[in-house]
């Protein structure tokens with residue numbers, strides 16, 4: 001039997017990683033899925049992982065897309081954005097061009113902004129000596145996107161990477177609940193209080209309207 005709590009467990013959050021080549025998309029995905037950093041990753045094709053994570057004491061079914069070579073092209077961006085509930089936009093703090101590629105996604109994502117939750121991730125924060133993008137620039141970009149932002153390192157450890165997915169999931173869940181609320185009949189009931197029903201003609205009339 002489904003309890004209210006279980007019904008949320010059914011909710012698959014689909015999360016896609018996007019970003020330039022070699023920024024660490026696969027390393028981030030694999031770190032979250034296995035808690036390990038293995039160094040080299042197959043980038044020949046898309047990989048979609050199904051994974052049950054414990055988030056806020058709930059068992060949550062996630063689908064995570066780690067894209068192959070075509071990650072930020074306009075058409076693949078659109079299909080991935082249509083598929084996903086959440087996007088992790090990854091750049092490397094050691095690669096300014098990868099940061100600019102994330103910035104260029106802003107306009108392309110505008111049509112999806114009601115549907116999708118976005119987090120910008122500046123990866124490879126362990127390589128401070130090779131830094132090309134400041135943290136402040138990361139935060140400024142997140143302000144433009146009106147989204148979450150974090151710097152992290154897939155090579156450095158699990159907790160911060162896990163927090164990326166956990167936080168994104170929490171926002172996806174919130175968005176889904178809000179959407180359910182807005183689709184529920186409650187607003188109609190509230191409307192019924194504002195409008196009185198004309199029983200003979202079954203019309204809704206605002207208070208103060210002349211009777212028909």
Ligand SMILES: Nc1nc2c(ncn2[C@@H]2O[C@H](COP(=O)(O)OP(=O)(O)OP(=O)(O)O)[C@@H](O)[C@H]2O)c(=O)[nH]1
Pocket residue numbers: 020021022023024025026027028038039040041042043067068069071123124125126127152153154155156
């Ligand atoms: N120092 C450091 N290296 C990293 C980090 N994340 C990934 N790398 C390395 O960066 C290289 C690229 O990582 P990938 O995870 O394959 O990057 P990707 O974005 O999936 O690349 P493509 O699939 O080719 O687009 C690999 O050599 C990783 O070991 C990190 O946080 N710190």
Ligand SMILES: [Mg+2]
Pocket residue numbers: 025026027041042043066067068
């Ligand atoms: Mg990869």
